[in-house]
Amino acid sequence: MxxxxxxxxxxxxxxxxxxxxxxxxxxxxxxxxxxxxxxxxxxxxxxxxxxxxxxxxxxxxxxxxxxxxxxxxxxxxxxxxxxxxxxxxxxxxxxxxxxxxxxxxxxxxxxSAETPPLQISEECDAGEDLRLKYRYLDLRRSDMQENIVLRHNVKKAVRNYLDDYNFLEVETPMLTRSTPEGARDYLVPSRVNAGKFYALPQSPQLFKQLLMVSGMDRYYQIVRCFRDEDLRADRQPEFTQIDMEMSFVNEEDIISLVEGMMEEIFDTAGLEAPTEFQRMSYQEAMSRYGSDRPDLRFDLELVDISEVVKDAEFNVFSGTVASGGEVKGINAKGCASFSRKDMDELTDYVGIYGAKGLAWIALREDGISSPISKFLSDEELDNIIDKMDAKEGDLLLFVADKPKVVAAALGNLRQKLASRLDLIDQDEFNFVWITDFPLFDEAEGKLVSLHHPFTAPQDEDVDLLDDDPVKVKAKAYDLVLNGIEIGGGSIRIHNRDLQQKIFEILSLEEEEINDKFGFLLDAFEYGTPPHGGIAFGLDRLVMLLGGLETIRDVIAFPKTQNATCLLTEAPSKVEKSQLEELHLEIENLEIDID
Missing domain, CATH: 2.40.50.140 (Nucleic acid-binding proteins)
Structure with missing residues (x-):
């Protein structure tokens, strides 16, 4: 030493x-x-x-x-x-x-040292803002150091595993061109090319496909990515992906490889390796759990009672079904004693997700208590209770609306109830692959890619692209762990004509296609192997392995929820001379420039 x-x-x-x-x-x-x-x-x-x-x-x-x-x-x-x-x-x-x-x-x-502004111990009770401002002190704490060590070990396990399967680690550019990836790009002005901008990559998607065109066969990268999007508790403007791409493979090849990698990661982290990776179609996940990233550590499944109530006197139910909507419910076991205040809180909660109300039936010891029971016949009530496998002491909660609203409202309510009722085993790791996604989604009157525009349609659905593209399923697969999507991928389009058709279905003009993706389409003219890949959020994965609540605790120097760094005070003002070098001028004169 x-x-x-x-x-x-x-x-x-x-x-x-x-x-x-x-x-x-x-x-x-x-x-x-x-x-x-x-x-x-x-x-x-x-x-x-x-x-x-x-x-x-x-x-x-x-x-x-x-x-x-x-x-x-x-x-x-x-x-x-x-x-x-x-x-x-x-x-x-x-x-x-x-x-x-x-x-x-x-x-x-x-x-020597001044008295630290926060306690350097596992029992540190400092607020997160103070911890982030003095992150170099926060990182001295043993639990934070263990998180960083875990992150290192996960990366090391990934590298060792993929090396055994003949992958090459290849770096792709950090300064590239702006292309639509679903979120806003971080733009970097060019000093030597006046008026032009680079973009920081939201993912290496196009470059890893080009590496397949180049014959590299198996690529991976533990790569920094950037997205200028509205932040949530579990999002960062810069994050790390375990990114991989393979030639001459199908979905099963990729899924099998990933399952082996997860077993290796768990072993390295000192955790019991998963013995089961469930499979579920997108349609089944949405129908049963109201989410394409279901947490399967507890039940509380959504039950469709539309057929039972389609002719009910209660127009909220029957009218919704008649107009093409649906009525679904959750059986909150043992919750019949919930108070009026509890019900008001749950009603307000589902309202966040667009639900116009929350109907309920409580099966109490002295009989049924419900504001809607008088609008339902005895037969309808009996059928609802039977359909939802309800017993005395249970609380049945219903949302009637368009399928997307019902899924969002009940899917989130399911999670809230599980947390409140302590139904989640925090020591359990439950994996599920979600497959058979729609290739397209509808938004604001036009079609958009559910994943990204480079995902291949399933072979049997290609003929539907011309007449009924909404019904086309994708060769896509997401891996979900404990209700959190940790990775997603697909088999890619490798044919120029098919890729051009997808762009056109997405209403991209010819000029925009050539401007933003012409280099990819040109590459497809020179012999492109069938290929596919997947990318994992390293931050999320390590967070789950460590039993932590936020990805900020597994990133050495994270940003706050509004994308600022309390340690360095970034983003910061710049000198006027720097803007002049970059041929930029701030239009809002109220902005103070040093």
Missing amino acids: ATINGLERSYYCGDLRKKHVGEEVTLMGWVQRRRDHGGLIFADLRDRFGLVQVVFNPEESQEAFKKAEDLRKEYVIAITGEVIARPEGTINSDLATGEVEINVNELRVLD
């Missing part, structure tokens, strides 16, 4: 065990805490690899003891001393080094 100030570090703080007793060692790190016990001074010395207790005894070294009197939290020090066994009754079984301590004979203070 390196020599610092004439001392050579011989071990990390977490290395020492009883077998090292009697050895002379040199350690370096931070003072976690200091305790003065009269004739002795104790300190906990910490580095990334662990923590060990060191003892300053004036009989061992008066000079070291004197210096230790001035030690404070987070001082950076180097110590030399003898490893000794802790006295009987002082062993710390919670600490890996708890059977030993260091009897110090030399102390060097490498740097």
